[in-house]
Amino acid sequence: MDVAKATEFKNLGNQAFTAGKFEEAIQHFTKAIELNPNDHVFYSNRSGCFASLKQYDKAYDDAKKCVELKPDWGKGYARKGLAEFYLDKLDDAISTYEAGLKLDPANAQLKEGLERAKEEKENREEAQTNMNNPLIQNLMKSVMTNPKTRHYLNDKDFMTKLNLLQQNPNMLQFLLQDPKFQEVFGLMFSEGAPEEAAGSKMEEEAPHTHTESHSHSHKEEHHGHTHTHSSHEHHSHTHESHSHQQTTHSHSHTTSTRMQEEKKTSSSSLSEADQEKAKGNEEYTKRNFDAAIQHYNRAIELNPLELIYYFNKAAVYQERKEYQEVIKIVDEAFKVAEENNIKDFAKLAKLYSRKGNAYTGLEDYDQALFWLDKSLVEDNQQKVKDERRRVEKLKKDREELAYQNPELGEKARERGNEFFKNGDYPNAVKEYDEAVRRNPKDSKAFNNKATCLTKLGDIPGALKAVERAVEIDPTFVKAWAKKGSIHQTLSEFHKAMEAYEKGLKIDPENVECKEGLSKVQFAVMYGGGQGNQEERAKKAMADPEIQAILRTPEIINLLKDMEQRPNAPEIAAALRNPDIAKKLEKLVAAGVLKMG
8 A cells, every 4th residue: 555656647637637637537536546555535526426426326436435435524424415316316316415514514515405406306305196087197298189179289278277287286276267178178078079060970989009208297307407308398389270160061070080180290290209218318318429329310300390399409519518509499499489480488598598509618608698688587486597607607707817916916006015105095995905806815915905905994894805815824923913003903912912912922022913912811800991802702692603602511610610619629620621711711802701
């Protein structure tokens, strides 16, 4: 076992992973595992690589091994749960995420994964329930096959209500108030076949063909977005119904026969198209993209007016990052909709969002926002709103990145320094703001801004600026001294002492930190009076750090002993403990505890 060499390969794997070179990263992590097969991190990292390549079975094997090696590590459970989710093992994924959260309740990955898995399971269960509802199945069959109701498939209001019924069968009583639904149900429950013309019936019913049930909501996840396809997404057009009043029996018979043939053709072609779409979905899930495209193309050939087929076909190219092809397919669907007067707003909204996603992939964020906005106008979906916010942030981040220029940032800081020397603090702040926009890592500009804001009396703003300075550069002693000074101004003596002490750890001879710490210690011991201490104590009690100290069992017991048994030997022993002594010092500095 060569731990050092294994660590080198791990670092190489991390670099490759960050660069998106997942196959190369796998090779490095594999070598690391060969050299040190007992390190759980190596398996976790390789699992992440396999997941990025959609090889979820291998991702699962590595994640499982990671959990075996380190059963108390939350990230391992996150890896395992993700693989199980995409392997369609939803119950296992839920169990894994829950087990991980018991160990690491604050883990965001575990929380999000559990929520996603539960939501997917609920959606599938609901879809299965609705799919098996015979009433809705018969209703759909009646609407599609009856000449008197088939035209309702082009009625947006009717299809919207039908979709609601599919999603929630309890809506039935409400929908029966609609004359169109009354007609559909009346025909569905009437005896015999519907009449073609007055005084005559169609001679035979259409043969019962094996078709997919369209009463369920089928969830498809393409390119990271989940879309719900309900029945009206499968049939956006119908054949014309020739239900003319006939005056002779022979003419009626001819028309009836033609209608039977038309109904057979319509039912057969639609069913075959949907079957092709289902095959395409299956191949898509397996990431057999060429095969998926062939099935979607066949579905479009059979039913060129169904927009969802174009939507799913575009999703394949989206996954392959062929964004121009996505736009081409979506535009083709728009042309079909325009030429055939298809006004299905929900489907059009999906296509608009698909086009927006393609432009996001092309990093044309203005066009992406344009098409996402069009989608939201047609159908105000939360997922699209979330995507829009994400694109807005991408656009903002890119603009901020493009604006960055450290050279110009340094010049802005120098201009700010000149304004500061001349006592023009407002203009100095403007220049320091410009400096940090040009160079967000300029800790000096943040510290100088804090000094200006202190002069202007904006103490909260000054504190925020100096905290950013020490976050960027934790070794910036001058910033720690400034932070201590600001806390001292706010009478937050415990925080001031901590800031000065951190500065002195870096530079034990720093004059500002040494003098500042002495002043704070003097103020704690002698300054402020009773009223000032009470005010500080009240403010400190809202401080999470002080609250945490006061909840510590050893502090609770010590304070109780100091009050009830001030001469107990346990008190002296406790005060010799450096950790407890430090906590008591903070309580005294905060004004919460008064000694002597």
